[in-house]
Amino acid sequence: MEKLVKLYNKKEKLIIGLMSGTSLDGIDAALVRVKNSGLDTEIELIGFETFPYTSEERNEINKACSVSESNVELICQLNFYLGKKFGEAAISIAKKCNIKLDRIDLVGSHGQTIYHIPQNSTLQIGEPSVIKEMTGITTVADFRVMDVAAGGHGAPLVPYTEYLLYRNSEKTIALQNIGGIGNVTILPKMCNVSDVIAFDTGPGNMMIDTCIEIMTDGEKNYDENGIIASKGKLNSELLDELMSIPIIKAKPPKTTGREQFGKDFTVKMINKYREKGVTFEDIVNTFTRFTVKSIAYNYNLYLKDLVIDEVVVSGGGSYNPIIMQMLKEELYYTKVFTQEEKGYRSDAKEAIAFAILANESISGNLNNLPLVTGAKKAVILGKIIP
């Protein structure tokens, strides 16, 4: 407890943020210097790395996510196994930055979501007690459950940190992330905490990645540089079918995930259109267009009262030139940048966010956005492993 109080009183901390997203690429680890908390938060990224999952690990996680393939033994063991992987990622990023573990104040770990039923329940694994035990560092983890317990969707959580870091007095900014899922945070000009808008726009790269994996028999797992999409053409019937999925047109706040756009659904769609003679290239092109179109659709319908000055794109999708080109076409009325073009690292964003959220939890700050997650009230997220 003395240690927690010391931590609470410390104005400048070294914090490791750990994140693994629905895309199952691997564990993102960011080592961040965080000064102050709340609106006074200042950060400096010291180091970042993604520790990729092996294909075997990815298979195990996919199994754990699947209603038909998962079981309690797998989940019990994988929780501890991933805890060890998260712990190793924390140790490695510290080493890479030449900072001894005992100088690091805090770990904030998101864990790996294996199931998520908005406003009902959510399940992240990657046991934080293992991280604490391996590193000796006080760990805050399991952020989503408290928001769901308070009636929220448990997502998105990153917008609160974007609000702390990126709010601007002169511009209205849309921060569009394209990871496994697509999600946007709108920071209106001179916004305060209750003005922030954020929601999931639809799939990010998830459906594209699955199609590439099937097409290449597991040799590749994403459309590098959008090359496959660029070889295909749009299939309007498929696009119309996808755009008619209710969540795409649902009013924000809304969240979606693997349960909607995961392997089960994607394979069904691929099989259906392959049987109609549609090429893999056309399917990838159409999935890519779907990702972009679902973003644009939501901007046009639900953000039309705002003048968006800038769209800043982050996540794996920002490295896909076809996605960026399509986005510029669809959002012709505003400026579209990648996060890199704005001078920020795109890949580190979520890991940094969980370092900041851990700092907020330890500081006793309410760190969900009820208007964004749908929670009945603001709460302190996370569990502290002392």
Added chain:
Amino acid sequence: MEKLVKLYNKKEKLIIGLMSGTSLDGIDAALVRVKNSGLDTEIELIGFETFPYTSEERNEINKACSVSESNVELICQLNFYLGKKFGEAAISIAKKCNIKLDRIDLVGSHGQTIYHIPQNSTLQIGEPSVIKEMTGITTVADFRVMDVAAGGHGAPLVPYTEYLLYRNSEKTIALQNIGGIGNVTILPKMCNVSDVIAFDTGPGNMMIDTCIEIMTDGEKNYDENGIIASKGKLNSELLDELMSIPIIKAKPPKTTGREQFGKDFTVKMINKYREKGVTFEDIVNTFTRFTVKSIAYNYNLYLKDLVIDEVVVSGGGSYNPIIMQMLKEELYYTKVFTQEEKGYRSDAKEAIAFAILANESISGNLNNLPLVTGAKKAVILGKIIP
């Protein structure tokens, strides 16, 4: 954080302990006044109640425990559902004691174990964020994972609290619990923390209960007053087969559970001996003798260097006169009491233990017993939901 510090500095606390064991009877809730911490701990039980599971709830939990029937969706939802049940139990016990929730300082919740692989991983559900959200009370939960993360079996955890409460300068005491599983804590005369011995002796009532359930087609779920056992006689072949299970004769420290003596195994044994023409009554009698014999065997083999002055029996098994009679036969060389005969409530013991463990965690005290759990070191158990 201010709230945590206040809690840390408070010498006398009102704490609710919540526990649900492998027997799946229901949720035990104890409201306890706890003064001080560590060896100075003093407790007063204000109220206790068991909130029974419905048979539907029991079925769902059994499903979640089963490798063949469980899946990630069930576990995700049940974690939140049981969190709500635990929260309701906390609210009910406070109400029953006429104490307003805002006067209660802390909740310590064990949750419901659904899987346990000693020294590898363990999984408790009953989301503590939901308890915190429903009650507004700071909650400490998920005690077992940290011991497993430190290389331990994650069990037993109650002996540390028994050491705090029952150590005696004049007598060597064996505290034998007969719940779903049988486990014993030995507090040698004038012991200090590293002298405590504790381990699982074998099954408690788990196999007997399963047999009664099958025999009565689900109408009863335990052998009330040992009546069925008293109608049967011993089957030596069955007893020999059971006594030859390696865990029975394994050297302590050791833990066992549903994975060994649960439904899968018990049904297999019942079917095998029913086919040989053995009656249900004989099987129940033999399962009862097995529970007692496995206790006696371990005392005789592994505690022979200690003079045990008293055996104090708690848990559901202490209410079964056949178990008590058989225990007195097998342990003829010492005195055998029920916990009630010694003036303590037997049924509240484990719920009280988790109230004390939560107090120790908040106080920053190391609260596992490495020599008992097999952990590499003493750690602070539990996660704090602030």
